[in-house]
Amino acid sequence: xxxxxxxxxxxxxxxxxxxxxxxxxxxxxLQNLEDAVQEYSETIEKAVKEQEEAVANGxxxxxxxxxxQKYLPEEIDGYTADDPEGSTAKSMGFNLSTxxxxxxxxxxxxxxxxxxxxxxxxxxxxxxWTAATAAFAFGMGMEVDNSxxxxxxxxxxxxxxxxxxxxxxxxxKSRVVYALGNRFWLEVEATDQTSNDFVKExxxxxxxxxxxxx
Numbered sequence: 001x002x003x004x005x006x007x008x009x010x011x012x013x014x015x016x017x018x019x020x021x022x023x024x025x026x027x028x029x030l031q032n033l034e035d036a037v038q039e040y041s042e043t044i045e046k047a048v049k050e051q052e053e054a055v056a057n058g059x060x061x062x063x064x065x066x067x068x069q070k071y072l073p074e075e076i077d078g079y080t081a082d083d084p085e086g087s088t089a090k091s092m093g094f095n096l097s098t099x100x101x102x103x104x105x106x107x108x109x110x111x112x113x114x115x116x117x118x119x120x121x122x123x124x125x126x127x128x129w130t131a132a133t134a135a136f137a138f139g140m141g142m143e144v145d146n147s148x149x150x151x152x153x154x155x156x157x158x159x160x161x162x163x164x165x166x167x168x169x170x171x172x173k174s175r176v177v178y179a180l181g182n183r184f185w186l187e188v189e190a191t192d193q194t195s196n197d198f199v200k201e202x203x204x205x206x207x208x209x210x211x212x213x214x
Contacts, residue, residue, distance in 0.1 A: 063097055065086030072206075082103065100118040102115065116189045119184065160180070161212050165177075175187070175199065183214060188202050
């Protein structure tokens with residue numbers, strides 16, 4: 001398990017470097033790459049163990065989607081909110097819930113701007129969680145800035161909140177993703193932006209610390 005996780009993360013980093021080779025070189029601290037990959041491999045194993053123990057103790061149920069929806073903003077200034085959507089899936093010990101909501105705004109030029117927010121509870125879906133977070137959650141401090149896009153990984157001091165922000169410079173599409181604890185995935189996307197400030201402010205207005213502690 002550990003060797004497989006190390007290989008997976010190493011391949012992801014190689015792919016990232018290759019994808020960026022045609023532009024300005026990404027700013028990535030490679031000095032401690034092996035240690036960082038090993039640390040994330042151990043983090044993955046810890047997440048799997050915690051989820052298995054929760055299931056064994058009868059605490060492995062993902063939050064019902066209707067409860068997840070309560071964490072989504074009721075409104076965003078200047079936007080009209082669609083009805084929230086959601087689902088809860090259970091099968092052979094696999095348990096996962098998703099809640100999402102879209103927000104729309106009409107612009108003076110006749111175009112429309114949109115915000116999409118999605119929150120997923122991976123409570124008893126450890127392998128799905130591993131796959132979803134492997135690309136960024138090991139907190140290596142990756143940063144890529146070129147003529148097409150900007151990307152940066154980040155982490156709080158205790159590692160309970162990790163994520164990735166990315167901005168497409170030509171289209172104005174902004175996106176931020178958070179891994180909260182070893183359980184929740186939060187994704188906020190917006191069109192017609194000039195930076196990632198707006199999506200980060202939206203995400204930070206939600207109960208990130210509360211979710212990360214669950």
